Amino acid sequence: GENVEQHPSTLSVQEGDSAVIKCTYSDSASNYFPWYKQELGKRPQLIIDIRSNVGEKKDQRIAVTLNKTAKHFSLHITETQPEDSAVYFCAASPDSSYKLIFGSGTRLLVRP
Amino acid sequence: EPEVTQTPSHQVTQMGQEVILRCVPISNHLYFYWYRQILGQKVEFLVSFYNNEISEKSEIFDDQFSVERPDGSNFTLKIRSTKLEDSAMYFCASKGSSYNSPLHFGNGTRLTVT
Numbered sequence: 294g295e296n297v298e299q300h301p302s303t304l305s306v307q308e309g310d311s312a313v314i315k316c317t318y319s320d321s322a323s324n325y326f327p328w329y330k331q332e333l334g335k336r337p338q339l340i341i342d343i344r345s346n347v348g349e350k351k352d353q354r355i356a357v358t359l360n361k362t363a364k365h366f367s368l369h370i371t372e373t374q375p376e377d378s379a380v381y382f383c384a385a386s387p388d389s390s391y392k393l394i395f396g397s398g399t400r401l402l403v404r405p
Numbered sequence: 406e407p408e409v410t411q412t413p414s415h416q417v418t419q420m421g422q423e424v425i426l427r428c429v430p431i432s433n434h435l436y437f438y439w440y441r442q443i444l445g446q447k448v449e450f451l452v453s454f455y456n457n458e459i460s461e462k463s464e465i466f467d468d469q470f471s472v473e474r475p476d477g478s479n480f481t482l483k484i485r486s487t488k489l490e491d492s493a494m495y496f497c498a499s500k501g502s503s504y505n506s507p508l509h510f511g512n513g514t515r516l517t518v519t
Contacts, residue, residue, distance in 0.1 A: 329448075329505070336496060336510040337448060382448060392438070392461055393508065401454040 295320040297385050299396025307404050309312035312373050313397045317365040324384040326359060326366045327393065333381045340371075341368070373403045407431045409511035418487055426514045428497030433458050436500040437480045438499045438508070441465070441470065441493040448496065454480065479488045487518045 296319040306312050318326075324345035329337035343350045343357045343366065350357050354373075359366040370377055381401050383395040410429045418424050418514055430437050452462040452472055462506065471483045480499075497511040502511040 334510050335431045338510070342507065382450075392453055392463075393440075393448075394450065395448045397447045 295323055295385055295387075295394040297383060297394050297396040299383050299399060301403070303400045305404060306373050308333050308373060308375060310373055310378065312368075312370045312377070312401055312403075314368045314381055314383070315365060316367070316385075316396050317322070317363075318394075319364065320332060320385070320387065321364065322387045325386045327386075328336040328355075328357060328368050328401045329384065329395075330380045331398075333379075337382060347378060353359070370401075373401075374404050375405050377401060378403045409509050411495075411501050411504065411511035411514050412488060412511065413514060414440055415515045415517070417519065418473075420518055421486050424484050424487055426484075426495050426497075426516070428480045428482070428511055429478050430497065431501070431509055432478070432501035433501060434485055434506075434509075435502045437472075437474070438500075439482045439500040440496045440498060440510075442496065442513075443493045451482075451495075487516075487519050492516055492518045513516030 299316045306307050327341050329341035330340045331337045341352050341357050343359050345361050354371045356369040366376045380398045382398050383396040412427045414460045437454040440448050450463050452466045453460045454472055458469050469485045472480050488500050494513045494515050495515045498508050
């Protein structure tokens with residue numbers, strides 16, 4: 294079955310700097326890759342997703358890149374703000390209707 | 406914006422007791438899921454449900470677990486005889502029929518087994 298590895302487990306950046314979180318997946322059939330942000334005690338919230346027919350997608354300060362050959366995808370947050378502090382999870386699935394397999398999460402701390 | 410709602414927000418139960426976690430998915434959604442998250446760990450898939458039947462389940466979802474959609478709005482997760490290791494946050498999620506429809510999570514039920 295699918296296995297998703299996520300790095301780093303914790304990331305501390307200065308406000309205004311960029312943050313990059315990386316994930317690799319094992320199942321070449323996966324073609325849907327969402328990213329979720331989870332604040333303490335709250336539900337995971339979708340922040341961006343990408344499908345395998347696209348190499349990059351951007352939404353304001355957030356971008357995701359996908360390299361299907363290498364089976365890895367990354368989340369890029371530019372101009373980080375303290376409110377970006379949260380746990381970020383990547384996930385993979387062969388189809389958006391199927392189960393999501395999550396990575397282990399990255400705790401992002403943005404220092405003011 | 407429509408939301409997935411879950412009740413209760415926190416459930417405390419004794420080991421060996423049965424619990425039922427309740428969810429009301431978004432009304433026009435067709436795909437329903439339960440995930441769980443042990444404190445400080447990743448979100449894990451339990452079960453997916455479509456067209457009134459289980460479409461997939463993980464190895465975590467053993468005979469102690471069951472799901473039901475008793476009417477047109479509720480989606481429940483039952484744990485027959487709870488164990489200490491069942492303590493976790495349980496998230497219900499739902500998805501619309503459109504290919505691009507994202508997964509929406511509820512706020513979760515924190516289950517504590519003592």
